[in-house]
Amino acid sequence: MKAAVLKSFSAPLDIQDLPDPAPGTGEVVVDVVAAGVVSYAANVFNGSRNYPLELPIVPGPGGVGRVRATGPDATRLKPGDWVFIDSTIRSRDNVANPEQILLGWTFRTPAALPLHRTYHHGCYAEQVLAPAENVTPIGQIEPADAGRWAALGRLLVPFGGLLAGNLQAGETLVVNGGTGGFGSAGVAVALAMGAGRVVVTGRNQQTLEDLVARFGRRVRTVRVTGDETCDRQSICDAADGPIDMVLDFLPREASAAQVRAAVLSVKLGGRVILMGGLRGEQGYLGLNYNWLMHNETTVRGAWMYGRDAIPRMVQMVRAGLIDLGQFELAEFGLDEANEAVAYAAANARPRQLTVLRPDRGAINR
Template sequence: MDAVTFSAHGDRDVIEYGEYPDPTVGDDEVLVDVKAGALNHLDVWTRGGLPTIDLELPHVPGSDGAGVVEAVGDDVTRFDVGDRVAVTAGVSCGECEFCRDGDPTRCVSYHILGEHVPGVHAEQAAVPEDNLIPVPDGVDWTVAGSTSLVFQTAWRMLVDRADLGPSESILVLGASGGVGHAAVQIADYVGAEVYATGSTEAKLEAARDYGADHVCNYEDANFAEWIRAETGKRGVDVVVDHVGAATWRDSIKSLAKGGRLVTCGGTSGPNPETDIPRIFWNQLQIIGSTMATPGQVDDVMELVWDGTFEPAIREVLPMSETARAHELLEEREGFGKVVVVPDSEL
């Protein structure tokens, strides 16, 4: 089969697409004939070689994907050949205290398909049964293959970790990205007043279309000052910050007293300067969030499948052009998700 791989960490020129060994299906695994997948920023970080990731190379990336079941292992009970499925990338041990308590995202050995172990950007992938969810008939493969990671991440951040309420206000940074545009839709669904940032008028208009009530071009204005002005110096109840070092202090400044900053990553850098006096004086909460529990995945994906939430697709490319897909993410071109499709499916 053909697969996206890299054999060394580095720039986009390390990405290749070509022949790769066919996957071996374990007893608890499902062989998926991949129809579409999507990129996330973690694909860029993994390719670059984060110091916390020690990968066996060559590595197949990809944490989002969907396709048709081609074969099942001897112990698989939930899926049959011909079923439509999508990947949910978080892998847990199923045995530790956190898994037993129903929150595998806190698992002591939690890892992510495509980031820590081989992913699904290939013609075929062997995926643990527990990492697949059914896809209803009629759902387009570009939707099925591009929604799981970002919508589950945003759902857990807002609904579970930040406990966002309908009478509250929220600021979503980077509303044009995968997590950002999912968070805008979820916040609007909850009934919150939604503030969002973007770098172009086209991105801001798209954010409005997805549910933002107020928008700010952060290239033209300091978003913390904008929030204080828009809210009569009060600030917002929740800030979604997955940008990190470049925005952290202004995110803290944007919060009302008792507000919550929730984060799932830091695309601009992991070690920001912070503001400890403002945190304790205003009694702020800094909340981390990673992926979602199986029940949370089911809850949010039902709303994707029925069309309540809709992924923005900025471009669909053949897997042989995955380097271009990385460029779209790194250069922040466009709004929404970048989807890659096996060349044999085009």
């Protein structure tokens, strides 16, 4: 099979021929048709993100394709089925506290190395080997639409956070840092789940206005200033009533004060879900013990999503609650993998979806 291989943090992806994978018990081989390229992929590949991974590796955390072959224990999956390939792989020998990796992307702890070395190569290839539980049928689609279905990877992350926070129909949600890719997708998912009002915070005024234009009166926006007290008041004013839940997607560059501005706006018994990227000293939020106790606030971290979220998201798309047409699609053939990485970095708009199509050669755009 042909694959885009990362051999060094100081060199571009190299298109090579690798042996075809073969499935064993509990495994599936999928012919990859579409795989998303995130805007920060270049920073993973040049090492500046400091993601733990062993080289050489075929990157590509997840995608869409068709089953090529299954292990002997498969009972439902069959060759030709259209499937979503979930990147979050969990160890099977410790169900209560499993090790986790992202397929073709990174591992979290040294104990996860056996997983990383077994399911090493991701979806920037013509074929990928994955655990059977990471392959979810999505029903029949047109091959030309596979790139849009790769948006499931964008939508599922905020969906996981909203499920972790138990968002209910009619509730008021704050999406803190809602002008990025995952944050803006979270707005769409929250509205599809029945949120009564979604308050979106961010610095990009044009993106905030675009969200209102797309989703209508249930969306309110707050352009943050960096003044914690002022921003918290603006969030409360935009909500115009009790705030039930905060979904935080603030990036690495944000401050703890920006997180607190949203967290401290929740009502008695409110919930806060943290899915953002704060690191180092900025990750120390400085939340007051007494306030948390008396306000009965639940603060929870959420990483990715549970497996049950995937078929539920597929149902939402099939029902028309989520429109995959909201994304601006740019597709590249596998031979153009480096061009795709550069394009994704230069076009990091919330609705932009950059996709590799291993089923095609160079694509005329």
